Amino acid sequence: MRSEELFIGGQWSKPSTAERIEVVSPHTEQPVAQVAAAAPADVDAAVAAARTAFDTGPWPRLEPAERIAAIRRLGALYDGRRDQMAQVITSEIGAPISFAARAQVGLPAMMLTAFCNLAESYPWIEVRPGMYGADVHIRREPVGVVAAIVPWNMPQFLIATKLVPALLAGCTVVLKPAPESPLNALLLAELIAESDLPPGVVSVLPGDGAVGEYLVRHPGVDKVSFTGSTVAGRAVAAACAADLKRVSLELGGKSAAIVLEDADPQAVAAAVRSASLSNSGQICNALTRILVPARRSEPFTDALAVELSALTVGDPADAATQVGPLVSRRQQERVRGYIDTGEAEGARLVTGGATMPDGVDTGWYVRPTLFADATNSMRIAREEIFGPVLTVIPYSDEDEAVAIANDSDYGLAGSVFTAHPERGLRVAARIRTGTFGVNQGYTMDPFAPFGGVKGSGYGRELGREGIDGYTDTKSISVAAQG
Structure with missing residues (x-):
């Protein structure tokens, strides 16, 4: 892996400074790699390459079919390195290897194909009859140079939701991965280099928040696509507003699972466990508020406690592990602080707690934790914890x-569980979120748009709408003949 260089404009280049990012294993707490850190001069170089490639290069001017073929070639290269990619992600963020292979890498591989399929039927050019006899030609054209900024929790998945539709639309992209998880992005850069995209089309710049801010404010960027915290998202939105720059934001969540009285407790518990704890709870659309009927709260709470207590916590490289460590010591301390807060607020601790899991001596672990008898006014019910903590x-x-x-500042996802799906659909229509599931945790379907409302951001990824976000719509009226 090219860790001493930056991938700028499709070429490996020496960084402008000697600064390095140290990547630390959340399991061993020991360094696993050092990589070059981008600085403002590197951002300038990457944006300049992207600007030239967009303004005068071939990529935006290719037929959509040619861009689709290029992304399919990248997808074939990606398939050949899936095992390596999963191992890299496990080493740098502590995701259990089974989850890394299935979701962290499997979902992006699937999306590469799905987006290409969508692009083949996408209405790049459409002709409509105008009111006055003229034909109206509708062209969907690439928005320009895209700054794609992704967090550490689902790095390849979130890269794919931005990079692939942007490229298919004809945009050029400067990608900034999080400093906690640069290794997988650099491995992807190797694959992009092998796929022979035109010069300037993609750059990959690992860096901290200051580098991200410089990229967002760069005058050569036409659109920012950001996934991260709501606090950071507000700052990104304000910076883009100053320059009337296009922006899409996929931010935090505090999603609710509404359990109706006719639901099966064991089925609910299994679905919630899968939807909320697969990545140690570090998922923006995790179901963390479990709403249960008061007169039947005990069987649902008991079933959840059994599921959480049975989870295997430990070495993320072990295929049997279901819950790995959190990404950093800071995150571990933050989540433990919420557990202490929940007890202090009067919620009942059913299982878990702020101590290390049994049999684990090192690493940034938190025991899967379940609170019951909570109210929606408690901090554990209102604030995004981003760890393996559920509240009934x-x-x-x-x-x-x-x-x-x-009653939440967020509106990203949610679910309802019931024996009657038609009732579930009626409930779903009443919930103010961007995405929702009936009798499942929200499933990331590549053909279904994903995104939130309120404090969870705006804009949509995945589905046809995921391509829409990287296009501008131009209408051309052609006068009638004769």
Whole structure:
């Protein structure tokens, strides 16, 4: 892996400074690699290459079919390195290897194909009859140079949701991975280099928040696509607004699982465990508020406790591990602080807690934790914890459950569980979120748009809408003949 260089404009280049990013294993707490850190001069070089490639290069001017073929070639290269990519992600962020292979790498591989399929039927050029007899030609054209900024928790998945549709649309991209997880992005850069995209089309610049801010504010960037915290998202939105720059934001969540009285406790517990704890709870659309009918709260709480207590916590490189460490000591301390806060606020600790898991001596681990008898006003019910902590909140009837679910600063995802799917659809229509599931945790379907409302951001990724976000719509009226 090319760790001493930066991938600028499709070529490996010496960085402008000697600064390095140290990547530390969340499991051993020991360094696993050092990589070159980008500085403002490197951002300038990458944006200049992207600007030239967009303004005068071939990529935006290729037929869509040619760009699709190029991305399919990249997908074939990606398939050949999936095992290596999963191992890299496990080493740098501590994701269990089974989850890394299935979701961290499997989903991006699937999306490469899915986006290409969508692009083949996408209406790049459409002709409509105008009101006055003229034909109206609708062209969907690339928005320009894209700054794609991704966090550490699902790095390849989040890169794919931005990079692939942007490239298919004809944009050029400067990608900034998080400093906690640069290795997988550099491995992807190697594959991009092998795929022979035109010069300037893609750059990969590992860097800290200051580098991200410089990239966002760069006058050569036409659109910013950002995934991260709501606090950081507000700053990105403000910076883009100053220059009237296009921006899409996929931010935090505090999603609710509404459990109706006719749902099966074991099925609910299994679905919630899968949807909320697969990445040690470090998932923006995790179901962390579990709303249960007050008169049947005990069987649902007990079933959840059994699921959480049975999870295997430990070495993420072990195929049997279900819950690995959190990404950093800071995150571990933050999540433990929320557990202490939950107890202090009066929620009942059912299982887990702020101590290390049994049999684990090192690493940034937190025990899978379940609170019950909570209220929606508690901090553990209102704030995004981003760890393996679930909170059970009782409700009296369906209307109150809907009110509790909507009483949140966030609006990313959610679910309803019921024996009657048509009732679930009626409940889903009442919840103010961008995405929702009936009898499942929200599934990241590459054909379904994903995104939030309120403090969870705006814009959509995945589906046809994922390509829409990287296009401008131009209408051309052609006068009628004769």
